Amino acid sequence: MQWHDKGIILSMRRHGEKALILNLFTENHGRHSGVIKPSRKNQGDYEIGTYVRCQWHARLEQHLGYWALERISSPLAAIINDSEALCALTASTSLLDVLMPLNESHEQLFSAFLKLHLGFKERNWHGAYIEFERALLEAAGFKLDLKHCAATGQKDDLAYVSPKSGRAVSFEAGKPYEKKLLRLPVYFLKSKTVQNALSILELVEALELIEYFLERYALEIHGLKMPMARQRLKKVLAERVEHQRLA
Known part of the structure; x- marks a missing residue:
């Protein structure tokens, strides 16, 4: 089984002496793990945060599988x-x-x-x-x-957030409950x-x-x-x- 996608490297850990297990967050397959064996030339392509084209393949879907990656870009040089x-x-x-x-x-x-x-x-x-x-x-x-007050529906004078619903509350509607609300x-x-x-x-x-x-x-x-x-x-x-x- 195999598929192709794009993703960003989230984490890595050693797998044996020469391999790495990489976690990627991919566009169409979500967070996914796989093994890769980097060479000395491409080790820098597997830095956390690197955006890559990826191919994952394994004999069965439930197996760990292997990555083939092609670097697209990395923000590290800029930051x-x-x-x-x-x-x-x-x-x-x-x-x-x-x-x-x-x-x-x-x-x-x-x-x-x-x-x-x-x-x-x-x-x-x-x-x-x-x-x-x-x-x-x-x-x-x-x-x-x-975007609007949970109590009145108004969009102006919003000042609080309900800790239970995550909805905004206006200053007037929330003032009596100020101590229970988030700013x-x-x-x-x-x-x-x-x-x-x-x-x-x-x-x-x-x-x-x-x-x-x-x-x-x-x-x-x-x-x-x-x-x-x-x-x-x-x-x-x-x-x-x-x-x-x-x-």
């Missing part, structure tokens, strides 16, 4: 000196590796991941990262609805044309909101914890916010 972007790259691949079941296609999530990949290369990744995590949360079965970050009130220009503080606030729902509705119910790479991303960005505040 190698950017510690925050490197943290975001490892956070995104780690989240997919932890949360996505094997062999389950998620086309919208893959599209969001490719946009993030392009954002790294163009050094304009903040908004794309938030949309990636939002798509990841939706693929895990929980959708945020932040709606400014990022989600911006138009698409300006979301990529968000400040680091706005990025951290958006990350915190999505983190709440990822932990409650995607990770904890499966006995999983937030990957260390994602925790490190939040810590690095929060430290920059604090440094800016004290400057």
